[in-house]
Amino acid sequence: MTKVFDYAEVSKHNTPESCWVILYGNVYDVTDFIAHHPGGSKIILQLAGTDATEEYDPIHPPGILEENLKPEAKLGTINPDTLPSTEKSPAEESPEESGPPDLESLLNLDEIEEVATKQISRKAWAYYYSAGDDLLSKAYNNTVYRQILLRPRVFVDCTKCDTSTSFLGHKVDLPIYVSPAAMARLAHPDGEHGIAQACATYGAMQIISNNASMTPEQIVANAAPGQVFGWQLYVQTERAKSEAQLARIAKLPVIKFICLTLDAPVPGKREDDERSKNIGSNLPVRSAVQDGGSTSQTSSDPKTPAPKPSGIGQSLFAGTAADLTWKTTLPWLAKHTDLPIVLKGLQTHEDAYLASLYTPQVKGIILSNHGGRALDTAPPAVHTLLEIRKYCPEVLNRIEVWVDGGIKRGTDVVKALCLGARGVGIGRGALFGLGAGGKEGVARVLEILKAETETCMRLLGVEKVEELGMQYINTRTVERDIYDGPAGLERPTLWAKAKAKL
């Protein structure tokens, strides 16, 4: 017999000593959970005694509630007639209700971002748009592609054009994949599953975020035949949690590899995101397959407490381990998964070289500065690619090298491939597509990029992606900015040392 509560009763329990919330029509006593909430206690207390469904839903995957609360925490149900009528803040809740946008009329990714920016909440925008410090790396990620000139050849039959390729041996129709981007339901209820549906239409690969707002099972549901997924792992301080996640992923055969993220062991400083915490109510941010734990960013000096984590980006870091190393992490991972590993977030040729020594466990690397969201003035992937070509080109033969960051045009895709990348990831592009039009918006993003990529290949006189190479691009203006400091000059010694350490 479920007990039915009146709202007046629930609303009295709004203190740390007795804290109730209403979720999906049920009434929960979360008093004991307050201290363990990865997003912090403050956020829960702000919603104590109220119906928190609207704030809770878009950022928590289903099932997470049951995993974290004891059965007796569920006290009963709410009498819906006693709920107060909600008044939406017009600025925050109903941005521009000018009807669904005409996706056909959006001709490029900038226009899609522009539409999405108007459609989604300020908080979602801040989380997606933000990047480290002064956004210099975010900007350079894109402009570095503009510095590269193309070299079209003429008198080449270009009636046919084939954008298909393979990732780790799995055939895909596009050299473009969707990067592990968190919290997709903030942009649109279609969420990560909507991205998966768009990817199915275009034969594109998707890497599922460790902080997805839907469960992996939901995301890969009804995958198309041959559809390829990867799954992103942020190793948790409590390793058992990660191990449980890996076991869960192992049951989903469409997930073909683990993408271990290394470029953000601690969160970058994303001021736009931090500022958004002051807008509207604080959202209790929670990720999909992750179970709390305390933040690793403790100040080294007890006198000076570090600024409190704030913004969605900071909250997502709760529990993430900062103590990963070549020596300890890869062997541990080998024990808990048979899937091949792709290391994400390499930014120097030294690390690319090191990674290439870990075959066959490591089958690929993603050159990434985390979309400029981690360390500002970190190098764009184009730099790291050129570094590799200069100092250790053999890496490109040993493992697959993927890149992300700054891709806005098909010409960007083609340039990355000419430089030696096997594929390119889009993160914000997919999220803004989702924000602009749900799964159809993501499909429009892929449609545009595919068409631009084909036009570029044809005008270069190239039929298949494997034909693309350095003879089709002029990288002079970028090459003169590539690192040539000690690590590059003394590499024979360094390489010898690296191998000896294995």
Next chain:
Amino acid sequence: MTKVFDYAEVSKHNTPESCWVILYGNVYDVTDFIAHHPGGSKIILQLAGTDATEEYDPIHPPGILEENLKPEAKLGTINPDTLPSTEKSPAEESPEESGPPDLESLLNLDEIEEVATKQISRKAWAYYYSAGDDLLSKAYNNTVYRQILLRPRVFVDCTKCDTSTSFLGHKVDLPIYVSPAAMARLAHPDGEHGIAQACATYGAMQIISNNASMTPEQIVANAAPGQVFGWQLYVQTERAKSEAQLARIAKLPVIKFICLTLDAPVPGKREDDERSKNIGSNLPVRSAVQDGGSTSQTSSDPKTPAPKPSGIGQSLFAGTAADLTWKTTLPWLAKHTDLPIVLKGLQTHEDAYLASLYTPQVKGIILSNHGGRALDTAPPAVHTLLEIRKYCPEVLNRIEVWVDGGIKRGTDVVKALCLGARGVGIGRGALFGLGAGGKEGVARVLEILKAETETCMRLLGVEKVEELGMQYINTRTVERDIYDGPAGLERPTLWAKAKAKL
């Protein structure tokens, strides 16, 4: 006995099943033609049952109607008294009627573009102004000239200055020619023939566009003694059509060469032009000596239909062949014309070198990125010229090298000539001149460029164009950006292979 129709009767035939249109006072049944219209069926259907003359006229050369419709398609004439009075949309149709501009007061090409932009329709502007993607190559085409410094010599008698030169042995008064620019009547009723008249006044060469809005015969009518023309060929998928065009051109002795365009085998992505399709009525775009055929830009993947062609630029590509090659196309061309060939759209030294192996059939090349309208971030002609000078300077002796793109000043003309170009083409400049003042506007453009070129030559201390050379320019800032990748470094091998293939 011609039948006379009332407008009420015609206007009933506005469906795919029965589609009539009024053109020049005649009534046509175009039902059977809808599916064959190169500009697409949608455009015809929008005008079905109405008087389409105003939309049809400025972009279709005379005679094209008769060529495409069977005699029985002409049903009769319209009773003019039954026509509805037209109401022009003021924004689109009567831009700024502040009287004809004072051409003398326009001092440079930017000012002429500014005036033309106000005078011509939004649709015409979009077609002329647009370029690929983000317009980076279009902008760089011009700014790269600004990066080059001049080196004036003093104490040189500069009382005389002679801008005359020759193209393929034909004397001209200017090293400047009008590039094959399509659809001139969109800018002004004087159209391509107006350009020809202005060229006659200044002794300048003109290359007639394959997509001109007047017939070649109209354009070259009343040519001045010694006036020189070329004719641009876009090879059609249905080769017989191109062969017929070549035969027709052979009858016009003032046309001295065939300019085979290679830099746009598929259309670039010109978003300004694509956007303009949504402005006002859709124009049924049709080119002068071209007879339909289906677009070659078919998607390689049936699941993902390519975005539909739109904008004038896209429509013009209908029927254009994308399967041209050195091996097949030049021999085919040799069978159908005795005129010398100029290859337009080369963007790499490799292709320039290859072209130079095809003398004597190929007598010239035009370094061009199609005014930035094909592939964005393609190199400007200045880059390709410097590449040729670096890797295969002998090309400059074997064939004539012309350039286009970005020319706005006499100093730009002189710099191109110093770099080794024999002549420079202007495209948008001529069209905007036409838009600003008809044939007098084009003449003003040539007058300005001629005067600026003379002033520049005199201040350099140069009397004749053949004296211009690398000692008169400082190209340091551009030279360090020139391609030096594998194709350049391994050129001896490449050249050997290229010759072996012949």
Next chain:
Amino acid sequence: MTKVFDYAEVSKHNTPESCWVILYGNVYDVTDFIAHHPGGSKIILQLAGTDATEEYDPIHPPGILEENLKPEAKLGTINPDTLPSTEKSPAEESPEESGPPDLESLLNLDEIEEVATKQISRKAWAYYYSAGDDLLSKAYNNTVYRQILLRPRVFVDCTKCDTSTSFLGHKVDLPIYVSPAAMARLAHPDGEHGIAQACATYGAMQIISNNASMTPEQIVANAAPGQVFGWQLYVQTERAKSEAQLARIAKLPVIKFICLTLDAPVPGKREDDERSKNIGSNLPVRSAVQDGGSTSQTSSDPKTPAPKPSGIGQSLFAGTAADLTWKTTLPWLAKHTDLPIVLKGLQTHEDAYLASLYTPQVKGIILSNHGGRALDTAPPAVHTLLEIRKYCPEVLNRIEVWVDGGIKRGTDVVKALCLGARGVGIGRGALFGLGAGGKEGVARVLEILKAETETCMRLLGVEKVEELGMQYINTRTVERDIYDGPAGLERPTLWAKAKAKL
């Protein structure tokens, strides 16, 4: 028996012949002092016959009045009831009284400067903000850091991060110190002592300005255990005054070194500061431990009088010696202080090398262009660091090298340390922090920089500051701009000469 004056009586004495002023309720006859006022006579005469306390107070340290006036100059006290009620100019005096800013909401140094700019007087802003001529060096000081890319390493345990280091053997918690910035009380009554308190909280070093608006004794009062101070010396033309200052400093054991400033022997041209003299009343500017003397900037040509000193910056230079040399000044200094010397304002590798020959007296150098306030287009410290690395890297082993100028982010701090700097100074940052929120504002500045520095170190994979090095940064774009003229090329000869001169 103190005589009590009415305001009416005092106000009659407002001429050079008889000049009285009211300060802190007392009436002084300053007629004899007018000619000796370092800030010029004009300023005193403007305030003659009035209560000058408000203008005098924020820029004169306590005790300075008594030091400069004879006892008999104090005539008596003012009857406060006779004073006119003051009317503040709203624009100048009450800038924005929107309450104290929420320091937590200010996320970076730019935002703090923005808030401070609104809080402080226009005159204070002009003095802090201003720099030489066109502010080119000031801007470049910052942007040069943005030109340097970071090279984050992955798979490095970054749970711990330690920003502590030492300056001249004294342990500090931060590699960041507060530069000798003058006139802090213009920004906030907390003044230089407030800066000291903030430094105590974060274990940061502070260098006390020679032109502080508080006495050294006040500033170091209640220093925290282990807190480290330096004291800046501008050598006075009347050396005896400097000698007296050094003797006074010797009594303060928390002051660990003398920072001899060399980069501004004559004042730069700070136009913003000069313009501010025309705003509101002229302030009689006076520094803390400095006793007048005439300006050394005399024109070499009696026909052409140099523009009069104006602005706070100019006034502070009164009495500063311009005749310092390696040969004479260091030996003189050795006679009057046992403290180690840090030379501030070196801008070439030649001078850095020379300084390194003067160990052990000279223990450190500060590469500085005086915040861009002395000579415009002088090189930023990053240039000088790279010059040293190129031409005389041994300097970095012989003496400590500190830098200042342009630091706005933790990444800037880390980059300077990677280049070989032992520490970085912030000047305007601390003053704007003071302006934004007094000592708490300075603390917020240090808190932000510490947190940003830690985030940067962790994301690079670095635990301790001594691990930072050139392998963590890419300086290609800066390196190609580094001086390589004769002084660099002929350095072996130059070095030999330099040593021979010793």
Next chain:
Amino acid sequence: MTKVFDYAEVSKHNTPESCWVILYGNVYDVTDFIAHHPGGSKIILQLAGTDATEEYDPIHPPGILEENLKPEAKLGTINPDTLPSTEKSPAEESPEESGPPDLESLLNLDEIEEVATKQISRKAWAYYYSAGDDLLSKAYNNTVYRQILLRPRVFVDCTKCDTSTSFLGHKVDLPIYVSPAAMARLAHPDGEHGIAQACATYGAMQIISNNASMTPEQIVANAAPGQVFGWQLYVQTERAKSEAQLARIAKLPVIKFICLTLDAPVPGKREDDERSKNIGSNLPVRSAVQDGGSTSQTSSDPKTPAPKPSGIGQSLFAGTAADLTWKTTLPWLAKHTDLPIVLKGLQTHEDAYLASLYTPQVKGIILSNHGGRALDTAPPAVHTLLEIRKYCPEVLNRIEVWVDGGIKRGTDVVKALCLGARGVGIGRGALFGLGAGGKEGVARVLEILKAETETCMRLLGVEKVEELGMQYINTRTVERDIYDGPAGLERPTLWAKAKAKL
């Protein structure tokens, strides 16, 4: 007995057949002179039958009227009572009458230009401000100095600073001279004589323009003891006129050299100046010691008349010879003057080298692109200096090298001297000074530049201008842009040829 005319009578003679004008109260019949007016007949005819004094006066030196008209052309005087009352166009004639500016408050040359721009007529502004085509060289002339960094040395006694130097052996107090800038009375009635008075105050040299608005005798009247002048020569097509001018100059012993201008044998395209012809009435422009003759800029092609000369700049070119050569002009000049020759307008190291072969007749050269007014994208003097240093540094020892163009700051002056220039010229700076405040305005310009130069020298640690050298500047960013084409690479051969030709 002078005849007295009524205005009504005069105003009837307003046709080419009978053209009278009133000047300074006299009535002249200028019918016969119309065809010979260097500024063109149109301008006279616009003023025919009216009182032309206001238009005539500021641009014609005294005496020019009598030189050009026969005595009988003076018909009599006007009855002043019959003159119509004049109505000034407020926009053109009374710009901003906010009283004389406070020159002391103007802190730099930009501020002086800003004030002058408001004070002077639009026509005068257009003439001074304008430069060739897109003003690229004008802008680069200045920004190239900003690309050069200074290298201040410390621990150098800088109590003394001496800016004196010598030009061609004549002592001057400043390394700054006033360039030959035409039409000074357009800016202010003080005219070129006002400039001379300001130069006397600061011991600066002045080069008198060939197109001055006052006679040379007026300009040098009451010269200070030791004051130094040069005189600019534009050789006239009618050589006899130039010979007469040289003879006249020979009678003025304060004029120490002839500055032969070579950088503008034909006028550049100054669009701002050309546009100004349409503002207000057309001024009959006339230069000081120049007597008409026809323009040499004849079109090479009778079909295409060159655009008519317009704007003040174009008018001044009337009669200027374009046929000067090393072989013919210098020997001719030797016959007509004993004064040393300074060649102005060299822009390449080749020409600098050639000039150095013509010692002792040629004693100096001025590297100049005519203030960017001749050929746009011509190199700034800094480029030519660096070219000389690279390819033929011996030139700097053989002859004096002066530079002009772009000088706005004392740091610019110092940089030019470090590069090897003996002096720097200011043109627009002096004219805008005149416009801002007459002779006091020019003095303020010199005062500012002198003070800034001294501050810069002191902060560099330099006492005398001859100590300045390449060790004080970092020119890396400019050096990589310096010409290194064939003329540089093949210079040994070129030099040999050049000497052989002598």
